[in-house]
Amino acid sequence: MTDGDGAAAGGAAFIELDGVEKVFDVRRKTGFLKRERREVRAVDGLSFTVARGEMVGYIGPNGAGKSTTIKMLTGILTPSGGRLRVAGIDPSRERTRLAHRIGVVFGQRTTLWWDLPLIDSYRLMHRMYRIPDARYRENLDRCVELLQLAELLEVPVRQLSLGQRMRGDIAAALLHDPDVLYLDEPTIGLDVVSKAKVRGFLRDVNAERGTTVLLTTHDLQDIEQLCSRVMVIDHGRLMYDGPLAGLHEVGESERTLVVDLERELPPVEAPAPARVVRVEGPRQWLAFPASASAAGLVAAIAARYPLVDLSVREPDIEAVIAKMYAERASA
Amino acid sequence: MTEAAGTAGPAGSAGAAGVDGPGRPGPRRGRVLEGLRAYGLIAAMWIRSTMAYRTSFVLMTVANFAMTVLDFVAILLMFSQVDALGGWSLAEVAFLYGVSGVSFGLADLAVGSMERLGRRVRDGTLDTLLVRPVPVLAQMAADRFALRRLGRVTQGVLVLVYALVLLDVDWTVAKVLLMPVMLLSGAGIFCAVFVAAAAFQFVAQDASEVANAFTYGGTTMLQYPPTVFAQDLVRGATFVVPLAFVNWLPAGYVLDRPFPLALPEWVAFTPPLVAVACCALAGLAWRAGLRSYRSTGS
Numbered sequence: 001m002t003d004g005d006g007a008a009a010g011g012a013a014f015i016e017l018d019g020v021e022k023v024f025d026v027r028r029k030t031g032f033l034k035r036e037r038r039e040v041r042a043v044d045g046l047s048f049t050v051a052r053g054e055m056v057g058y059i060g061p062n063g064a065g066k067s068t069t070i071k072m073l074t075g076i077l078t079p080s081g082g083r084l085r086v087a088g089i090d091p092s093r094e095r096t097r098l099a100h101r102i103g104v105v106f107g108q109r110t111t112l113w114w115d116l117p118l119i120d121s122y123r124l125m126h127r128m129y130r131i132p133d134a135r136y137r138e139n140l141d142r143c144v145e146l147l148q149l150a151e152l153l154e155v156p157v158r159q160l161s162l163g164q165r166m167r168g169d170i171a172a173a174l175l176h177d178p179d180v181l182y183l184d185e186p187t188i189g190l191d192v193v194s195k196a197k198v199r200g201f202l203r204d205v206n207a208e209r210g211t212t213v214l215l216t217t218h219d220l221q222d223i224e225q226l227c228s229r230v231m232v233i234d235h236g237r238l239m240y241d242g243p244l245a246g247l248h249e250v251g252e253s254e255r256t257l258v259v260d261l262e263r264e265l266p267p268v269e270a271p272a273p274a275r276v277v278r279v280e281g282p283r284q285w286l287a288f289p290a291s292a293s294a295a296g297l298v299a300a301i302a303a304r305y306p307l308v309d310l311s312v313r314e315p316d317i318e319a320v321i322a323k324m325y326a327e328r329a330s331a
Numbered sequence: 332m333t334e335a336a337g338t339a340g341p342a343g344s345a346g347a348a349g350v351d352g353p354g355r356p357g358p359r360r361g362r363v364l365e366g367l368r369a370y371g372l373i374a375a376m377w378i379r380s381t382m383a384y385r386t387s388f389v390l391m392t393v394a395n396f397a398m399t400v401l402d403f404v405a406i407l408l409m410f411s412q413v414d415a416l417g418g419w420s421l422a423e424v425a426f427l428y429g430v431s432g433v434s435f436g437l438a439d440l441a442v443g444s445m446e447r448l449g450r451r452v453r454d455g456t457l458d459t460l461l462v463r464p465v466p467v468l469a470q471m472a473a474d475r476f477a478l479r480r481l482g483r484v485t486q487g488v489l490v491l492v493y494a495l496v497l498l499d500v501d502w503t504v505a506k507v508l509l510m511p512v513m514l515l516s517g518a519g520i521f522c523a524v525f526v527a528a529a530a531f532q533f534v535a536q537d538a539s540e541v542a543n544a545f546t547y548g549g550t551t552m553l554q555y556p557p558t559v560f561a562q563d564l565v566r567g568a569t570f571v572v573p574l575a576f577v578n579w580l581p582a583g584y585v586l587d588r589p590f591p592l593a594l595p596e597w598v599a600f601t602p603p604l605v606a607v608a609c610c611a612l613a614g615l616a617w618r619a620g621l622r623s624y625r626s627t628g629s
Contacts (some may be wrong), residue, residue: 077626096464124373
């Protein structure tokens with residue numbers, strides 16, 4: 001066997017999946033003693049590669065196979081079939097060796113020590129991962145500075161707010177200099193300010209260290225602001241893999257122009273294909289293709305109607321994705 | 332396949348070559364040491380966590396101790412009505428009780444939290460242990476490490492001292508040596524039972540009650556002489572789940588009692604072997620359990 005060799009790690013494909021499958025045997029009670037056995041293909045022939053230093057958003061509805069994929073990439077679960085490599089390592093066979101190369105943040109499960117000051121959790125990481133002292137100090141200092149943790153280091157974790165704890169968790173996952181960072185819902189439940197801090201930090205880590213980041217999220221702003229590439233998964237299959245912008249084309253998405261008129265008026269007559277989708281007092285909403293320019297439309301309306309104010313809303317990706325799923329389902 | 336419970340030990344040693352798969356020679360001993368080290372690190376964190384609530388810790392320890400004391404009072408009350416139990420005197424029963432209590436107490440202190448495995452599988456927090464570079468068994472064993480469990484060990488020691496004061500043992504070198512060997516082997520056997528019971532919870536997540544039957548139930552059974560139990564139960568406790576090697580057999584030698592099931596006298600010296608065998612089997616069961624978890628998920 002020549003796999004599992006670290007030599008491959010320097011190659012372009014840092015995370016490599018080739019026809020990866022995960023089949024679960026689900027037993028369901030159908031009667032008093034009767035059980036029905038059913039195969040569930042949580043991940044069904046998934047293939048993709050991620051280059052070193054990429055920042056990829058991994059999205060899909062609940063039960064689509066997102067967390068199963070992450071669990072296979074971290075070595076928690078063994079794939080049922082296919083080939084999978086992270087940094088040249090087969091995660092399921094060399095889980096503990098891989099552990100030194102990856103950082104994992106589970107959004108809803110903190111790995112920090114509840115009753116102890118934050119710094120104690122970091123000291124444990126220091127020793128558990130055998131991080132060289134100088135490296136540890138340097139990484140800790142950087143995290144403390146960028147994530148604004150200085151005031152929090154001596155505070156017991158149970159007294160931290162959700163946003164502070166998430167920042168603490170992210171720092172804990174980065175102290176051992178992982179090559180890959182997996183984030184599962186890193187901004188879930190955070191307020192706007194905390195979200196911005198977390199996103200800013202992730203951008204910095206990615207830019208400075210070249211850390212490869214794979215994040216699952218329900219918050220599409222995470223992806224808009226962080227990821228140049230997005231993968232959409234449903235029913236264990238990859239439905240889209242490409243830049244975020246491309247998702248709009250695939251989903252034939254529309255932008256919305258919101259205009260405030262001087263007074264209540266009947267729906268404005270806009271040049272096709274733009275059309276009014278909603279009227280509420282003096283405010284009207286117009287939908288037009290995402291690929292079209294808003295300028296012409298605005299000019300046409302301003303020429304004929306008493307315009308007070310206007311704004312353009314970018315397409316709602318959530319809606320785009322929902323549309324994609326619907327199309328897939330009916331196909 | 333020799334791998335399952337997470338391979339390769341520390342990254343440094345594994346980084347030497349790309350060999351993977353079956354038959355990797357060296358790292359087993361390294362992994363045991365790595366596991367013990369991780370155990371120490373995590374246990375220390377739990378001790379410090381409990382010290383965050385010092386009063387609660389003191390109260391819990393006292394309560395723990397008081398409860399186990401009451402447990403022995405029940406036996407004293409019994410002996411206020413009868414002179415012997417299955418032909419064993421109070422002092423002899425106290426000896427059994429003490430040995431069982433100390434052995435079980437040590438095991439409970441060391442790995443007692445493993446019974447929480449089922450819960451961790453159900454709520455998904457086991458996954459957070461699987462992404463760490465140290466053996467999951469060590470992390471799980473050290474989980475919620477609680478010094479207050481020393482209360483049970485203390486009580487066992489006190490009862491054992493009480494028994495030794497009361498008893499008129501015809502001490503020989505072999506008997507003196509057998510004492511610590513018996514206690515440590517007993518702890519080893521109970522540890523194995525804890526680990527095996529936890530491994531079973533990978534398959535049946537709500538089986539912690541079944542596990543309790545063998546751990547807590549086992550120690551309660553061992554507090555009474557084998558002569559009060561049905562032969563089949565004694566046979567099961569000797570050959571199936573070898574709890575008899577914790578105290579019944581070695582204590583029989585120390586106290587010069589006839590052996591149950593007409594076993595030869597030398598079996599009194601086999602507890603260390605039995606303990607090692609049990610731990611090895613429990614380790615295999617753990618591996619199998621973890622492997623099944625990793626292939627099926629929760």
